[in-house]
Amino acid sequence: MLEISNLHANVEGVEILKGVSLSVKEGEVHAIMGPNGSGKSTLAQVLAGNEEYEVTEGGVTFLGKDLLEMPAEERARLGVFMAFQYPVEIPGISNAYFLQAGLNEIRKSHGLEELDAMEFRDLLRAKMDMVAIDPRFAERPVNEGFSGGEKKRNEILQMAVLEPRLAILDETDSGLDIDALRIVADGVNKLRDPKRSMILVTHYQRLLDYIVPDYVHVLYKGRIVKSGGKDLALELEEKGYDWVKEEYATA
Amino acid sequence: MxxxxxxxxxxxxxxxxxxxxxxxxxxxxxxxxxxxxxxxxxxxxxxxxxxxxxxxxxxxxxxxxxxxxxxxxxxxxxxxxxxxxxxxxxxxxxxxxxxxxxxxxxxxxxxxxxxxxxxxxxxxxxxxxxxxxxxxxxxxxxxxxxxxxxxxxxxxxxxxxxxxxxxxxxxxxxxxxxxxxxxxxxxxxxxxxxxxxxxxxxxxxxxxxxxxxxxxxxxxxxxxxxxxxxxxxxxxxxxxxxxxxxxxxxxxxxxxxxxxxxxxxxxxxxxxxxxxxxxGEGASASLNGLYMTGGEQLVDNATSIEHAKPHCTSWIGYKGVLDDKSHAVFSGKIMVQRNAQKTDSNQLNQNMVLSDKATIDTKPLLEIFADDVKCTHGATVGRPPKELVFYFQTRGMSEAMALGMLTYGFADEVVNQIEVEPVRARLEKFVYTKYSPIPG
Structure with a gap:
């Protein structure tokens, strides 16, 4: 479904990704862990199509198509979704208006009928219920004045509405207390589907207590230096990243 | 002669x-x-x-x-x-x-x-x-x-x-x-x-x-x-x-x-x-505005507030959306008299410029003669930041659509503060029709 091969990317002229290769099949959940500055968020941004990041080498295909050739909105229409580490606030634009527009753009690209305001309202209400968000958030401006936890939950709501094929969750656990983390993880788990793949980008193992991945990868200095099953996360928790760093240094 | x-x-x-x-x-x-x-x-x-x-x-x-x-x-x-x-x-x-x-x-x-x-x-x-x-x-x-x-x-x-x-x-x-x-x-x-x-x-x-x-x-x-x-x-x-x-x-x-x-x-x-x-002490003024220009329009909002007495608060918040070859002018003058201590005065002029040929002249002017006051002012001109537009794109919307929606939201933020319902409703419809890329 997603094939990343030898991906190199720069930010402001500095190489951050130095040859990442990763294969994600339909329905799989992959966790990408790593110390700060290892390139985790850069990988997420590059996959989502942020033009501030320059791909210098390598390639990415998604559902057999060259992802890097597409602008961000086409990737989204094809089924790529990123939950932002720092969701932006959009003054003056309600969650409902924003999401209805996004969903309809995606539906149109698949030749589906657009949902009218009534149909969308029903859908949104059901999804809000699913991810435990107060229905009043529908009319509030996107993320404006939301707490950290509310912003992250709102990202999961968007994922629930847009129903992507590939969801990239960029540090969705950061800044959340344990209760908020549980609510977010619960929402994500409800969205697990044999047709939907997920990439969980995280610094901490604790998220993986709640969302159990099929594979765990360690990204360090712009490369995946270690891959394994869910037990790898526990090992990392126990030994810390220094263990990986040392191994990398001696390799 | x-x-x-x-x-x-x-x-x-x-x-x-x-x-x-x-x-x-x-x-x-x-x-x-x-x-x-x-x-x-x-x-x-x-x-x-x-x-x-x-x-x-x-x-x-x-x-x-x-x-x-x-x-x-x-x-x-x-x-x-x-x-x-x-x-x-x-x-x-x-x-x-x-x-x-x-x-x-x-x-x-x-x-x-x-x-x-x-x-x-x-x-x-x-x-x-x-x-x-x-x-x-x-x-x-x-x-x-x-x-x-x-x-x-x-x-x-x-x-x-x-x-x-x-x-x-x-x-x-x-x-x-x-x-x-x-x-x-x-x-x-x-x-x-x-x-x-x-x-x-x-x-x-x-x-x-x-x-x-x-x-x-x-x-x-x-x-x-x-x-x-x-x-x-x-x-x-x-x-x-x-x-x-x-x-x-x-x-x-x-x-x-x-x-x-x-x-x-x-x-x-x-x-x-x-x-x-x-x-008079304890008075408050809140001046809000929205100008939506196009064609070859020239629109000038000249606002001023004189704080003549202590303990007064004032706010000036004007927004503009400029298109075509239009020209907008905004000035916000705040004068704080010598005895008007504890003045609290803030102003912000924000402009969204949709066309290269549209121009805005914005000018705050502060004349403060008292020493125990809080006065702020600011002005912005331009288009929404890229990271905002990118967020829309990751949800399937094009850049043009994002700009349209953001313009609508920008204007609507002023209008939706109006408490008189029939006026607000009519203006909301106007800004929606004018700027929202989604048919209402």
């Missing part, structure tokens, strides 16, 4: 019309008119070497030989002509002025509400107006403001007695028929809220003439008494060749509050000058 001769000639048509004004007003009013006429003759028309008019070229207004309407015309309008302009809410008072003159047939005033024509008020119990009339405009403003006082034929007079709360809005609607091209009207309004009174007044300007050239030269004086509260909405939607210059002066006593919205939609040249004096 040639220039001087021209300048005098520029005024001749106004002076000629002023000479034809038949007045049966009391002598003190005629004295006001004469003084204003002398002031008009002595002042230059605004030009770009005057600091307050630096960016606002009114030469097209000065050059046109507008004939001033001196009496109500037989316009033949009916309520059907006012659909979309009037609100027609049965509980409201709605006063309609046609080409500058009150039209009782088209108007409706609720029992117990003192709102009517200035002309009637001057002919009747003029003494009640005497403490207020021309008190706040006297000796200030441009030659055009003086010209308004020199005519002072009609307009609205609204008075709310002490302790009285007028719940339903009072809508003052000024219609230009365009039956005759190149005419000018000089509506003159006086709004008085006595101690602890409250009201909502809407002043709106519109035109039935699509392309006709005309000039509205308006002046409004507002007195907000001790503890009184006024919500004031001005809507400017003149025709494509309509010129509008307005001067509004607000005087606030202690503990009073004044909240305004200035919504500018149409007009070839529109300048909306709004000056507030906070002249």
């Amino acid at each position: 040639v220039e001087v001769a021209e300048r005098i000639d520029d005024k001749a048509h106004y002076l000629g019309d002023l000479g034809r004004v038949k007045s049966s007003s009391p002598e003190w009013i005629n004295a006001l008119r004469r003084d204003a006429c002398a002031r008009f003759e002595s002042l230059d028309f605004p030009h770009k070497r005057m600091e307050e008019w630096r960016f606002t070229n009114v030469a097209p207004i000065v050059r046109t030989r507008f004939r001033s309407t001196l009496e109500p015309a037989a316009h033949g309008l009916t309520a059907a002509d006012l659909v979309g302009l009037a609100y027609g809410v049965p509980e409201w008072s709605e006063l309609v002025f046609v080409d500058g003159f009150y039209s009782p047939d088209l108007s409706r005033v609720q029992p117990g509400v003192r709102a009517g024509s200035l002309s009637d008020a001057l002919a009747g119990d003029a003494e009640t107006l005497r403490p207020y009339l021309n008190r706040y405009l006297n000796g200030s403003g441009s030659a055009f403001t003086a010209l308004n006082t020199a005519f002072m034929l009609d307009g609205a007079y609204v008075s709310v007695a002490k302790e009285r709360a007028v719940e339903a809005p009072i809508h003052l609607l000024y219609i230009t028929t365009g039956l005759n091209a190149e005419t000018a009207s000089h509506p003159r309004n006086l709004i008085v809220l006595e101690r602890h009174a409250s009201a909502t007044v809407i002043e709106s300007y519109a035109s039935l003439a699509v392309d006709v050239t005309y000039f509205t030269n308006a002046a409004t004086e507002i007195a907000v008494g001790e503890g009184a509260r006024l919500e004031y909405i001005k809507m400017l939607n003149e025709g494509t060749n309509g010129y509008h210059l307005a001067t509004t002066r607000v005087h606030q006593d202690r503990d009073s509050s004044f909240r305004s919205f200035a919504i500018v939609q149409g007009g070839r040249i529109a300048r909306n000058e709004l000056g507030v004096v906070l002249d």
Whole structure:
């Protein structure tokens, strides 16, 4: 479904990704862990199509198509979704208006009928219920004045509405207390589907207590230096990243 | 010498019309008119070497030989002509002025509400107006403001007695028929809220003439008494060749509050000058605005607040959306007098520029003579940041769509603060239709 091969990317002229290769099949959940500055968020941004990041080498295909050739909105229409580490606030634009527009753009690209305001309202209400968000958030401006936890939950709501094929969750656990983390993880788990793949980008193992991945990868200095099953996360928790760093240094 | 001769000639048509004004007003009013006429003759028309008019070229207004309407015309309008302009809410008072003159047939005033024509008020119990009339405009403003006082034929007079709360809005609607091209009207309004009174007044300007050239030269004086509260909405939607210059002066006593919205939609040249004096402790003023320009429009919002007494708060927040070759001007002047300690004053002017050919001149001006004050100001010009647009794109929307939605949201943020539901609803529909890329 997603094939990343030898991906190199720069930010402001500095190489951050130095040859990442990763294969994600339909329905799989992959966790990408790593110390700060290892390139985790850069990988997420590059996959989502942020033009501030320059791909210098390598390639990415998604559902057999060259992802890097597409602008961000086409990737989204094809089924790529990123939950932002720092969701932006959009003054003056309600969650409902924003999401209805996004969903309809995606539906149109698949030749589906657009949902009218009534149909969308029903859908949104059901999804809000699913991810435990107060229905009043529908009319509030996107993320404006939301707490950290509310912003992250709102990202999961968007994922629930847009129903992507590939969801990239960029540090969705950061800044959340344990209760908020549980609510977010619960929402994500409800969205697990044999047709939907997920990439969980995280610094901490604790998220993986709640969302159990099929594979765990360690990204360090712009490369995946270690891959394994869910037990790898526990090992990392126990030994810390220094263990990986040392191994990398001696390799 | 040639220039001087021209300048005098520029005024001749106004002076000629002023000479034809038949007045049966009391002598003190005629004295006001004469003084204003002398002031008009002595002042230059605004030009770009005057600091307050630096960016606002009114030469097209000065050059046109507008004939001033001196009496109500037989316009033949009916309520059907006012659909979309009037609100027609049965509980409201709605006063309609046609080409500058009150039209009782088209108007409706609720029992117990003192709102009517200035002309009637001057002919009747003029003494009640005497403490207020021309008190706040006297000796200030441009030659055009003086010209308004020199005519002072009609307009609205609204008075709310002490302790009285007028719940339903009072809508003052000024219609230009365009039956005759190149005419000018000089509506003159006086709004008085006595101690602890409250009201909502809407002043709106519109035109039935699509392309006709005309000039509205308006002046409004507002007195907000001790503890009184006024919500004031001005809507400017003149025709494509309509010129509008307005001067509004607000005087606030202690503990009073004044909240305004200035919504500018149409007009070839529109300048909306709004000056507030906070002249009693604990008074607060909140000036909000939205200008939406396009074509070759020139829109100038000149705001000023004078903090004359301590412990007053003020806010000026104006937003603009500029398209095509339009030009917008914003100025926010804050003056804090020496004894006005504990002043809290903030202003923000934000502009979204949709076209490379549109221009904005924005200018805060702070004159602070007190030392224990909090004053902030800021201005932004440009397009939404990339990271905002990227967020939309990751949700399937194109950059163009994101910009449209953000423009709509930007404008709607001003409009949705308006508490008068029919006004808010009409304006929300307007900004949605104008900017939202999604059919409503």
